[in-house]
Amino acid sequence: MTVTSRNVTIEARAFATPVNDPEIEEVIDLISGEVQRATTLIASHQYGELVEARVAMREAIKKGQPRHICAICGTPVHLVANMRKRFFFRHKTEDGSCPAVTRSALSEEEIRARKYHGLRESEAHKRIKQLIERSLRADPAFDTETILQEKRWNATDDPQMWRKPDVQASSSEGWFAFEAQLWTTFLDVVVSRRMFYRDVGAHVIWVLATFSEDYRRMTTDDLLFSNNSNVFVVDEETARLSEVSK
Structure with missing residues (x-):
């Protein structure tokens, strides 16, 4: 484990580490019917395995099929991590x-709106979209x-459902949506887009500007371990190499 100031x-x-004194001490597994101690359940999983499981938990809740509920109140629950990845x-x-009180006064939507308003039109975001497009145009498969x-991008069966991917393209293997991840992205956003593109029969590829095996944020781990430990990175060098090698 590598520890830095941030x-x-x-x-x-x-193995994953639970917080010492969780508000929700026990959860009920709706498939097995077992009452499980939260700290024991968390500590029984390897870190990468648990990160993948938390993505699946959030997706199950969005489908209206939660896997776990609070043992006290019966409300669906999902896994989150603090800054120390506990x-x-x-x-x-x-x-x-x-x-058990587990949420702040602000909703995720309110936090996201306050924190990221305007960032999608930053110069850094525009630059990574251009690099993705350059790379795709260099590949004759697209x-x-x-x-x-x-x-x-509208869903065929429901015009009210839509997304606007950073870059989209098609090849003989189907349609692809490329989403750039430069800052913290709420897991809810990742899961929602995964579900949308899967439902419309497309592939979603998350693209990072940088990646360090020794310095990974929680949001990077969400993308890494839910994609078979694969990470896609684009920068000026990779775009140039794509153009040279086609």
Whole structure:
């Protein structure tokens, strides 16, 4: 484990660590029917395995099929991690009826709006979109007419459902949505986009500007371990190499 002043990076095979005094002490597994102690459940998984599981938990909640609920109030719960990458369970929603309090006064949507308003139009974000497009246009496998930035993508069966990927393109292997990840991205955003593109029969590729095995944020781990430990990075050098090698 590498510790820095701002981040903790944990090896994939190391066992996950729960917080010492979680608000939600026990959860019920809705598949097995077992009441499970939260700290024991968390500590029984390797770190990479648990990160992958937390992505699946959030997706299951979005589908209306939660895997775990709070043993006290029966509210669906999912795994979150603090700055030290110690895990605990959090209610999907809280109305004050449960003695376990796991959420701040601001919702994720409010935090996201305050923290990231305008960042998608930053110069850094524009630059990585251009690098992705350059890389795709260098590859004859992709149809150049389908390579588009910030083009609205509607679900065929529900026009009200749509996304606007950073870059989209098609090849003989299907349609692809490329999403740049430069800053912290809420897991809810990652899961929502994964589900949307899967439902429309497309692939979503998350692209980072940098990656260090020894310095990984939680949001990087969410992408890494939910994608078979694969990471895609684009920068000026990789774009140039794509153009040279086609």
